[in-house]
Amino acid sequence: MNAAAPVATKRSRRPIPWTVIPFAAILTALVLMAIFAPYIAPLDPNAQNLLARLKAPGHEARGAVYWLGSDELGRDVLSRTVYGARVSLLVAFASVILSGVFGSVLGMIAAFYRGWVETIIMRIVDIVLSVPAILLAIITVAVLGPSLYNVVIVLALTRWPRYARVAYGQTLSVANMPYVRLSRFMGAGWLRLLGRHVLPNIAGALIVVATLEFGLMVLFEAGLSFLGLGVQPPTASWGAMLSTGRNYVATAWWIATFPGLALFLLVLSINLIGDHARDRLDPRSR
Amino acid sequence: MTDPVLTVEDLKITIGGKPVVDGVSFQVAQGEILSVVGESGCGKSMTAFSIMGLLPKAARFAAGRVMLGDVDLRALPESGRRKLRGDEIAMIFQEPVASLNPLMKIGRQIEENLAIHRHIDPGEAKRAAIAMLEEVGIPEPELRYGQYPFELSGGMCQRAMIAMALICRPKLLIADEPTTALDVTIQAQILELMKRLREETGTAILLITHDMGVVADMADRVAVMYAGRVIEEAPVGNIFAGQEHPYTRLLLSTIPRLDGAPKTILPTIEGTVPDIGQWPVGCRFNPRCPLSDSHCVESQPPLTPRADSGNAACWHSDRVGAIL
Numbered sequence: 001m002n003a004a005a006p007v008a009t010k011r012s013r014r015p016i017p018w019t020v021i022p023f024a025a026i027l028t029a030l031v032l033m034a035i036f037a038p039y040i041a042p043l044d045p046n047a048q049n050l051l052a053r054l055k056a057p058g059h060e061a062r063g064a065v066y067w068l069g070s071d072e073l074g075r076d077v078l079s080r081t082v083y084g085a086r087v088s089l090l091v092a093f094a095s096v097i098l099s100g101v102f103g104s105v106l107g108m109i110a111a112f113y114r115g116w117v118e119t120i121i122m123r124i125v126d127i128v129l130s131v132p133a134i135l136l137a138i139i140t141v142a143v144l145g146p147s148l149y150n151v152v153i154v155l156a157l158t159r160w161p162r163y164a165r166v167a168y169g170q171t172l173s174v175a176n177m178p179y180v181r182l183s184r185f186m187g188a189g190w191l192r193l194l195g196r197h198v199l200p201n202i203a204g205a206l207i208v209v210a211t212l213e214f215g216l217m218v219l220f221e222a223g224l225s226f227l228g229l230g231v232q233p234p235t236a237s238w239g240a241m242l243s244t245g246r247n248y249v250a251t252a253w254w255i256a257t258f259p260g261l262a263l264f265l266l267v268l269s270i271n272l273i274g275d276h277a278r279d280r281l282d283p284r285s286r
Numbered sequence: 287m288t289d290p291v292l293t294v295e296d297l298k299i300t301i302g303g304k305p306v307v308d309g310v311s312f313q314v315a316q317g318e319i320l321s322v323v324g325e326s327g328c329g330k331s332m333t334a335f336s337i338m339g340l341l342p343k344a345a346r347f348a349a350g351r352v353m354l355g356d357v358d359l360r361a362l363p364e365s366g367r368r369k370l371r372g373d374e375i376a377m378i379f380q381e382p383v384a385s386l387n388p389l390m391k392i393g394r395q396i397e398e399n400l401a402i403h404r405h406i407d408p409g410e411a412k413r414a415a416i417a418m419l420e421e422v423g424i425p426e427p428e429l430r431y432g433q434y435p436f437e438l439s440g441g442m443c444q445r446a447m448i449a450m451a452l453i454c455r456p457k458l459l460i461a462d463e464p465t466t467a468l469d470v471t472i473q474a475q476i477l478e479l480m481k482r483l484r485e486e487t488g489t490a491i492l493l494i495t496h497d498m499g500v501v502a503d504m505a506d507r508v509a510v511m512y513a514g515r516v517i518e519e520a521p522v523g524n525i526f527a528g529q530e531h532p533y534t535r536l537l538l539s540t541i542p543r544l545d546g547a548p549k550t551i552l553p554t555i556e557g558t559v560p561d562i563g564q565w566p567v568g569c570r571f572n573p574r575c576p577l578s579d580s581h582c583v584e585s586q587p588p589l590t591p592r593a594d595s596g597n598a599a600c601w602h603s604d605r606v607g608a609i610l
């Protein structure tokens with residue numbers, strides 16, 4: 001029991017390793033870029049200039065500088081990349097929150113009540129996990145039509161079982177800990193048991209899942225928009241930019257490269273931060 | 287004897303249809319410490335869990351009555367039992383460190399019980415928790431209030447758990463091997479604390495243990511269990527003065543002597559407690575009993591009054607004194 005003290009103290013005081021710091025900085029920069037897009041983007045992301053189509057980075061036209069070049073409609077790639085961060089982060093954030101809350105609650109309930117509740121919830125989890133996400137996405141879009149909100153709905157519907165599985169497994173082990181049994185003995189109701197005793201002790205594992213999922217969600221949104229199932233033109237989204245840029249890689253490489261680079265940096269930094277969070281929060285790796 | 291705080295009557299618990307507790311009866315009076323002793327697996331914890339109405343999923347309450355004062359706990363709905371748990375009946379566990387939530391401050395955990403059972407404001411709850419920490423002998427209670435379990439030693443954690451259990455002033459405290467995980471000095475301190483609190487608050491204590499040393503130190507009365515039954519039960523002085531069941535006698539002979547007598551190898555009772563569902567017919571102790579004869583193998587002895595006070599279940603209780 002005394003052996004636990006230095007470990008736990010070390011945990012709370014351990015500095016963030018230098019390998020993670022630059023990526024934390026990149027992530028922060030991307031988030032700020034999304035929030036303050038109107039102040040950062042030099043030009044209107046949707047303004048077309050048919051005289052300045054497919055211009056290379058650094059092109060100047062009518063007093064405006066296209067620092068990262070222009071696309072096939074003469075829109076500023078830099079401004080569109082900056083605005084595209086909004087879509088990526090918004091979709092990822094909203095779908096992680098929705099699926100995370102929904103999945104965690106169901107997983108906890110399944111593990112806590114066992115019996116038929118457990119059977120039903122975990123069977124649904126298995127079923128949803130076995131349906132290909134892209135199929136569900138196509139069906140949903142066919143029914144609801146393509147839009148930003150429907151992308152979030154699709155992602156939330158397909159991703160919650162990941163959290164349910166983790167919450168279920170973790171709750172099973174925590175619910176058998178003496179402190180949970182003791183609290184139940186002392187007359188605590190289920191809400192108190194789950195909220196005060198179970199959730200804080202499984203939150204670490206769930207946060208780790210959420211960070212890894214966040215990176216995946218950014219990619220999924222890009223993928224759906226790339227397929228035309230996501231955000232609709234003219235709204236800037238990294239996935240949609242990649243999709244059109246693909247047609248011009250030989251002649252105007254900058255259209256796909258810069259949003260692709262931003263996407264790469266965002267997912268990389270989130271995954272690295274997620275790995276680090278796993279080391280910090282997962283009790284098994286303490 | 288004053289009115290009993292707890293009455294257990296003819297309790298029967300089964301697991302998968304096989305009995306694990308088989309007709310156990312006892313009473314605990316206000317301010318009394320009843321010690322339930324017996325080897326591992328004889329059904330002590332099952333008996334305790336059934337009092338709280340919280341048997342493990344596999345186990346079934348097959349028969350019997352559990353009365354808290356004159357409330358029949360079996361007749362209450364679960365919501366009614368939940369109100370009593372932590373308020374009128376409290377429990378402390380064997381694993382003091384694991385029994386505290388690692389991510390919750392000590393003070394909050396002690397207050398939790400108040401929050402569940404009493405409607406008092408946070409300031410008052412905090413004062414009560416700090417007073418309780420002081421009462422269980424934790425130094426610098428204000429500081430400890432804000433600390434996490436990992437910052438406390440095992441003995442401190444056990445004290446904190448006792449504080450949790452006693453904050454609502456329960457009539458009955460069930461302590462299931464409360465000191466097994468602690469070293470000897472701390473163990474003595476915790477036992478001392480429980481005795482003092484019993485004197486101050488009049489809480490009745492059901493003390494489950496397999497340590498006869500703890501019994502000698504703490505108990506007012508003793509109930510010895512073997513294979514799901516109480517086989518001897520009497521005031522502690524009488525039990526130590528003379529036994530009328532061979533198992534009790536052998537159990538007592540296993541106490542290590544602290545009086546400086548040369549350290550011999552700790553005697554143990556030969557054989558093991560039979561597994562559930564594998565109890566021998568007749569007296570369940572007969573395969574291990576030095577006095578066993580054909581009568582013992584055929585029929586099970588009932589609990590009958592001992593010569594002085596209490597009861598014992600042995601056909602040859604008059605010959606037990608001659609063993610060893």
Ligand SMILES: Nc1ncnc2c1ncn2[C@@H]1O[C@H](COP(=O)(O)OP(=O)(O)OP(=O)(O)O)[C@@H](O)[C@H]1O
Pocket residue numbers: 301306324325326327328329330331332333342343344345496561562
């Ligand atoms: N959850 C369970 N499922 C099945 N059998 C169980 C379960 N818990 C206990 N048992 C069995 O019930 C019997 C009585 O167990 P109990 O825990 O009451 O013993 P005990 O006297 O408290 O022993 P110990 O001194 O080891 O704590 C044992 O034979 C045990 O194997």
Ligand code: SF4
Pocket residue numbers: 531532533569570571572575576577578579582587599600601602603
């Ligand atoms: S009844 Fe017989 S077998 Fe049982 S304890 Fe007494 S002497 Fe031993």
Ligand SMILES: [Mg+2]
Pocket residue numbers: 330331332462
């Ligand atoms: Mg036990």
